[in-house]
Each structure stands twice: as C-alpha cells, then as structure tokens.
Amino acid sequence: MNQINSRNFYKAELATFDKRLGSLDLFDQAAPLVPIGAWSCDLISERLNWTDGVFDIFGLSSDDALDREAAIGLYCEESRELLEHKRSQAIENCGGFTLDARIVRPDGNERWIRITAATRGSNGRTEMLFGMKQDITDDRLQWELLRAQAECDPLTGVANRARFQRFLDQPSNGSASNDIDTLILFDIDDFKQINDRWGHAAGDACLVNLANNLRKAFVNAHLVSRIGGDEFAVLLPSSVSRAQTKVQLQSLIASLLRPIQWNGCLLTLKVSVGFAFVCKDGKYNPQTLFAAADEALYCAKNRKIFPTACL
Template sequence: MREDAAASVLSDEVRVRLYDQALNAARIGAWECDLQSERLSWTSGVYDIFGYPAGNPLRRAAIVDLYLDESRRNMELARADVIRSGRPVTLDTEIQTWRGERRWMRLSINATQDGDRPVRIFGAKQDVTSDRQALEHLRRQAETDPLTGLANRAIFQARYREVVGDSLNYGFASALVLIDLDGFKELNDTLGHLAGDACLCEVARRLRRAFHNAGLVGRLGGDEFAIILRAPRSPARIAEVLQHTLAMLSRALFWNGHRIEVSASIGAALIGRPHRRRIADLFEEADLALYRAKAAGRNRVQLIGDETQSRAA
C-alpha cells in the first residue's frame, strides 16, 4: 500500500511539474489581488513577464507604474468594471519591465465574490510580445512601399480621409502634393535599376525628413510621390515651402562612384474649405498641376485650388 501511495504522490508531483513547465513555456503566469488589502500574489511566470526580482516586495502602485499610459488607463477601467459587474475581462496591455524592456501582455481579470461583495480579483498574464510584433510586421508590409518604407497608395488615400476628418485638429490639411522625378527613365536606362532604386530611396529619405511634422508622405508607384500637407495653410507659404522642396530634391547624390543629378516637378491641389472634398477630385487637380509644371519646362512648382488662381513657382 505504501508503494502505491508513493506512486500516487509521485504522479501528482509529475502532473504539477508538467503543468508549471507548460505555463512557463507559454510565458503565462497567474496572479491575484486581495481587494481589501490590495496585496498581490504572483506565480513565477508573472515575475518573469515583468522582469521583476522575486525578492522585491509587490506593491500595487509600483506595479501599475510599469504599464504604459494608455494601457494603464485601459487596465484600471477593466479592473473597475470586473469589480462592479463580476464579469470577466481580457485585454492586451503594453508594459515596461522593471529592467526597462517594452512588452505586450495579455491580461485576464476575474472576480471572487463573498455573497454580493467582491473580495478578490485574479487571472492570468501572458507575454504576447512576439505575436504583436509579428502582426505589426504584417501590418507594415501591407501598408508600406517595400522599397522606400513610405506609405503605399492604398494607405495614403485612407490616411487622407483621417487627416481631413480629424475634428481634434480641425481637419488640418492644406494641400495634396504630387511629385514626379524628372528624367528618371533615362537614369534607369543609363545606370540600371539599382541606381534608380538608390535614387528613389534617397528621395524618400529627404521627403520624410523634410515633412515628418508637416505632412504624410507616400510613394504612389514608379517615380511618383505624394504628400498630404498639413502646414503651412496660405497658398503663398505653400508655394514657398514646395520651392524649398525642389531645391532640397535637386541636390546631387552619389552612387557607386557616379554623380546622379536629381530634379523634380511638383503639382499641388489646395484643399481649402470645406475639408470634405473627395480625394479623387484632389488627385485630378494635383495631376493637372503636375502636368502644367512639366509642360512649363520641369523642375518647377504649380498650384491649383479654389481659393487661389493657379500659380507657378
């Protein structure tokens, strides 16, 4: 009988060990919080997720500070809802570990009741950082031009609707700008597509640096780029900014011992007011402005809009 009992105890120990191993492999830990004292209890998996030394005292205020701002607000709202309603909640939160590393964590919250009074909340915490990174990588692939890393045409058009409809910033968008490189086909024919790709990447880098605070930059395809310009607002200032953009783009670049001259033509459609104009109409106007810039000799700016007469810069 003793041997059978020992075998039974050993079997229980094995089951517990396997269970703990499975949780650790899945980067899951369990937790609970006594609502009266706010005393926290963690399994080792939660300590690992937070990178928190096992010997340090668990003070809820210090742990809450490890959540990033938006995640902290969402977590506190979810926690309060579970305590109030008794319904379980699961949400993804972003934390900064005790060692300063950012991680995503899936948090589940449930409540234990004593009669009608919640006395304890508990749940699981799982490190889902790799899953979030994989999803973010797929999102970037879907939304960006693979060569330059700028927004692609589809996401550029979607972001236009967000910018002009942003009530918080009063629909702050001033112009749709199209940029077409001059003589790009000749560059490809002369030095090859690798040189052309290097030129496109350098142009993208210059545009991203020049407009990182003032607009959304995208590559529509080939050698055509686009900008949703948020500032400045006046036609005169827009023309001045775009003239500076021409000068910036016209600086030569060097590739494999070759000096590559760059120039561009720019057409811009002024958005004006009201902001709820169809993007197809703005593209049509910007295309017309771009055509006029090229017809006038290239390497110049042309503006079209309802609030101003067409002008060249």
C-alpha cells in the same frame, strides 16, 4: 450496501484529487517553458498577488512589496488607459477581458504582455479580478515586422497605399489622429512621358528620388506614403508649425527641380503640390482632409500655383 457506496464514493473523490494534483504538477513543470504567470487583485483591499512568473515579466523580485499604484505606473500611458477602462467595465459587468499592453520595466526594458482577466464575486458584486499575464514581446516584434513589410512600398521604401488607407479609415478625431495638423500631396507632372521616353527603369529612379527627398525634408512626419503610381502623401504633426511647413515645401520644390542623373542622362522632374491644414480646434475627418488636399493638388496641376486648403 451503504458502506460499499461510501467506499466507492471516497475512492472516486481520491481519484479526482490525484488527477487534480497531477494537473497542478504538470502546470508547475510546464510553466517555466514560457514567460507566463498568474495574478489576482482583491477589489476591497486592492491587494495584488503575483506568481513568480509575473514578477519575472515585470523585472521585479518576488521579495519586492506589491503595490498596485506602483505596478500600474510601469504601463505606458496608452496601455494604462486601456487597462483601466477594460478593468472598470469588467468590474461593472462581472465579466472578463483580454488586453495586449506595453510596459517599461525598472531597468528601462520595454516588454509587451498579454493580460487575460476574469472576475469572481457574489450577489452580483465583483470582489476579485484574477487571470494570467504572458510576455509576448517576441511575438509582437514578429507581428510588427510582418505588418511593416506588408505596408511598405517595395520600390521606394516608404509606406504604401494600404498604410495610408488605415489613416483614411479612422473615425473622425480618433486617438491615432489627434496630433495630425497637415496633409501634403505630391504628384509628378507628366510622369507617363518619362516612362515612355526613357523607360520604366528611369521612372522608377524618379520615384525613388522623390521618396528620398520627402523623407529627408520631413523627418518629423507621422507618415510618408506612396499612395498611387506617382503620387505621395505626407502627414505632419501639430508640432511642425505651418510657417515652417511652407518654408520646407519651398526648399523641397527647389531641390526637386534639379535634374536627376540616371545612366549618363539628366532627368528633369517636375512636381505639383497640394496641402490642407486642420482647423484650429483640431477637429476634422480624415476623408475630408484628403479631399481638400486632393482638390488643392488638382488646382496646382492645372494652374501651376501653390495652393492650400484649411478645414
């Protein structure tokens, strides 16, 4: 009886082993169909192990010596910082993480990869990180295209209110807002009268003209956005000096005063401007900055002056 049980046990083990071999064989056959590979990192020695798929993703040869410091150097700065942060948390908590990161291969080709990581250890101590890396560049490009389309004003071609709202919804001094120095708001005066007298097609021509002038005048802007029916916003980085901003605005206003030719008619466009500067220490709240610029715009429309605010 014991011999029969032993025989059945080994048969079951053999069947399980064959099944595992079949799964591994299936994985090996399917792996070349997508740019994906497995990796591991021994945390004691910092020694990396990559499958051929990971070498291909990074544009390296499997004959190349693997060095973690050199591999980390292929990540773009923001992705590298996120990776190190998530990695440290995973090691500390004996957990895992997922991260989409941007790398620059040795040939200069930029790629987006998705990293999935898990940990292995004993006695509450993490000893190894391991997981998968997949090239998601094509998916990322499609996603960026869809997002750009969703955040683009179809009439003027600049960003729409949804894109500007992403800026407003950021926390104070968030990473994406650290380099903001100036917010400028533009509003077309008596825009309704243009629509009423000349028709909405004429009003559309005025909006397109203003958007084109803003893009040409502020080529270094972080964002040019149509945030209302006849209102636009421009976000400038700290690399553009405030004196330069005022000169650009004076020149822009002068160009906007020139009549617009439309269907044989000359349309006169008048625009009010209000803007706010960030404090010298760079600390600000996006909503507060917007409120200050909006108040300056209100003053400009009512007093016909050129006001500024500084937070």
